[in-house]
Amino acid sequence: xxxxxxxxxxxxxxxxxxxxxxxxxxxxxxxxxxxxxxxxxxxxxxxxxxxxxxxxxxxxxxxxxxxxxxxxxxxxxxxxxxxxxxxxxxxxxxxxxxxxxxxxxxxxxxxxxxxxxxxxxxxxxxxxxxxxxxxxxxxxxxxxxxxxxxxxxxxxxxxxxxxxxxxxxxxxxxxxxxxxxxxxxxxxxxxxxxxxxxxxxxxxxxxxxxxxxxxxxxxxxxxxxxxxxxxxxxxxxxxxxxxxxxxxxxxxxxxxxxxxxxxxxxxxxxxxxxxxxxxxxxxxxxxxxxxxxxxxxxxxxxxxxxxxxxxxxxxxxxxxxxxxxxxxxxxxxxxxxxxxxxxxxxxxx
Amino acid sequence: xxxxxxxxxxxxxxxxxxxxxxxxxxxxxxxxxxxxxxxxxxxxxxxxxxxxxxxxxxxxxxxxxxxxxxxxxxxxxxxxxxxxxxxxxxxxxxxxxxxxxxxxxxxxxxxxxxxxxxxxxxxxxxxxxxxxxxxxxxxxxxxxxxxxxxxxxxxxxxxxxxxxxxxxxxxxxxxxxxxxxxxxxxxxxxxxxxxxxxxxxxxxxxxxxxxxxxxxxxxxxxxxxxxxxxxxxxxxxxxxxxxxxxx
Numbered sequence: 001x002x003x004x005x006x007x008x009x010x011x012x013x014x015x016x017x018x019x020x021x022x023x024x025x026x027x028x029x030x031x032x033x034x035x036x037x038x039x040x041x042x043x044x045x046x047x048x049x050x051x052x053x054x055x056x057x058x059x060x061x062x063x064x065x066x067x068x069x070x071x072x073x074x075x076x077x078x079x080x081x082x083x084x085x086x087x088x089x090x091x092x093x094x095x096x097x098x099x100x101x102x103x104x105x106x107x108x109x110x111x112x113x114x115x116x117x118x119x120x121x122x123x124x125x126x127x128x129x130x131x132x133x134x135x136x137x138x139x140x141x142x143x144x145x146x147x148x149x150x151x152x153x154x155x156x157x158x159x160x161x162x163x164x165x166x167x168x169x170x171x172x173x174x175x176x177x178x179x180x181x182x183x184x185x186x187x188x189x190x191x192x193x194x195x196x197x198x199x200x201x202x203x204x205x206x207x208x209x210x211x212x213x214x215x216x217x218x219x220x221x222x223x224x225x226x227x228x229x230x231x232x233x234x235x236x237x238x239x240x241x242x243x244x245x246x247x248x249x250x251x252x253x254x255x256x257x258x259x260x261x262x263x264x265x266x267x268x269x270x271x272x273x274x275x276x277x278x279x280x281x282x283x284x285x286x287x288x289x290x291x292x293x294x295x296x297x298x299x300x301x302x303x304x305x306x307x308x309x310x311x312x313x314x315x316x317x318x319x320x321x322x323x324x325x326x327x328x329x330x331x332x333x334x335x336x337x338x339x340x341x342x343x344x345x346x347x348x349x
Numbered sequence: 350x351x352x353x354x355x356x357x358x359x360x361x362x363x364x365x366x367x368x369x370x371x372x373x374x375x376x377x378x379x380x381x382x383x384x385x386x387x388x389x390x391x392x393x394x395x396x397x398x399x400x401x402x403x404x405x406x407x408x409x410x411x412x413x414x415x416x417x418x419x420x421x422x423x424x425x426x427x428x429x430x431x432x433x434x435x436x437x438x439x440x441x442x443x444x445x446x447x448x449x450x451x452x453x454x455x456x457x458x459x460x461x462x463x464x465x466x467x468x469x470x471x472x473x474x475x476x477x478x479x480x481x482x483x484x485x486x487x488x489x490x491x492x493x494x495x496x497x498x499x500x501x502x503x504x505x506x507x508x509x510x511x512x513x514x515x516x517x518x519x520x521x522x523x524x525x526x527x528x529x530x531x532x533x534x535x536x537x538x539x540x541x542x543x544x545x546x547x548x549x550x551x552x553x554x555x556x557x558x559x560x561x562x563x564x565x566x567x568x569x570x571x572x573x574x575x576x577x578x579x580x581x582x583x584x585x586x587x588x589x590x591x592x593x594x595x596x
Contacts, residue, residue: 053418105435
């Protein structure tokens with residue numbers, strides 16, 4: 001451990017996970033998470049008020065759990081980092097309010113940071129410091145974004161994002177269409193392994209020549225979702241049994257093909273040799289396989305942290321906070337608000 | 350040695366009160382949508398104004414509502430987390446209780462008088478509770494009230510028995526919720542309208558010293574607005590050929 005580095009406590013509450021972690025330098029001391037996912041499953045999606053209530057109840061137990069497991073006293077903490085956006089307003093408000101209270105109570109600086117950038121920063125806890133320039137593909141139930149990272153603490157450029165559904169969101173919606181439990185992502189992934197990804201040629205959004213001028217690195221999965229729905233309905237109307245495994249595999253192939261093709265193209269254009277993939281959707285096995293194959297062909301070093309780092313957690317926020325503190329960025333004011341649609345070029349507020 | 354008191358059930362109100370009940374510093378902002386932005390600087394402000402350090406705090410008090418959810422949670426998560434950081438207890442007091450105690454002082458109520466407190470619950474409803482005055486001042490000089498009915502949430506026109514005259518004494522109507530519905534509720538002249546963080550702190554000290562349990566659980570009184578998902582309609586409308594089928 002680099003004992004000279006500041007000890008940063010990170011708090012994440014942008015969606016349904018209450019995450020608290022401690023990071024010193026690039027070392028993760030502890031990562032504690034409480035989730036309200038089970039309460040949302042019956043509704044088929046995240047209910048912000050249900051998540052907010054759960055965050056309030058989980059906040060003190062999760063902080064206490066993290067401190068206890070790391071055998072750290074709050075007085076040892078040097079800085080507080082918290083997700084200030086993007087995400088759900090109610091949940092974000094719980095985390096930022098708690099972080100401000102810690103900053104006042106401990107008389108330590110507060111850093112409001114960007115959730116999506118945190119999904120890239122967390123990889124430094126696993127694979128070490130980033131080289132000078134990396135590409136980051138952040139894919140989850142709420143985000144699908146391509147970021148050019150020249151400095152994770154100060155210089156992030158958004159090259160593209162989804163124009164409609166996030167990748168994980170499209171999986172959840174197609175899962176519902178196929179009658180799978182919520183969230184659909186893991187179920188589709190499991191079914192897809194038994195199916196033929198070339199069985200059905202579903203459309204690849206924003207890959208036509210006419211889209212390249214304005215949307216070369218943007219994504220769109222809404223049309224794909226509708227195409228799957230049409231195909232399934234036509235199949236049902238004709239009285240045939242829906243080949244669920246083939247539909248799942250072919251749908252996932254369409255999503256992953258576009259994500260990886262655009263990302264590799266962006267790496268080539270910007271002369272980037274390292275790609276980081278983060279966010280909960282990076283758990284998808286077809287994405288991991290296709291990214292590994294295409295990166296190998298293109299001579300790009302691929303870094304995907306283990307799944308536990310890819311879901312929403314405090315570690316990603318503490319990791320970004322640690323980078324920001326070490327870069328000497330000015331702390332946030334106590335009057336910061338939350339920004340549900342925070343620009344991805346904003347690393348700190 | 351002082352307690353910090355926070356109420357975000359209506360506006361944002363913060364007070365520092367000495368252990369003997371003396372007010373040291375207080376701030377409030379009549380702001381209903383930006384509690385999270387306002388609160389922390391106000392806490393830092395009262396500490397600085399009173400010349401106190403966080404180490405001088407003996408407890409953090411939070412108003413538990415009932416109140417609109419998001420603002421209420423800002424106060425409670427702040428009270429709980431600040432208490433954890435400083436290493437002192439977090440004490441909860443219903444915000445309506447503070448208004449009832451304020452009414453005893455502001456309206457010079459006597460024992461057996463009763464107080465109907467009504468605050469704004471939005472959606473054309475009020476949060477309400479009714480109290481009986483036990484004492485104009487306990488040993489600490491702080492009025493003592495006991496709940497008679499509520500807290501609950503209702504349309505003003507449906508308050509019914511909550512507005513009935515008391516067996517002895519008189520009934521006063523206080524709180525911002527009463528001022529919003531003058532056709533149904535007649536707010537008493539000179540009545541307190543918003544919870545005062547200093548009154549909240551004094552009630553907390555009185556109850557703490559009496560050995561009462563003071564949970565910081567929020568009084569939501571309403572379930573989250575959620576609906577079980579219904580089946581999505583088809584993307585392609587069913588054609589005539591399948592009408593009469595399962596469409």
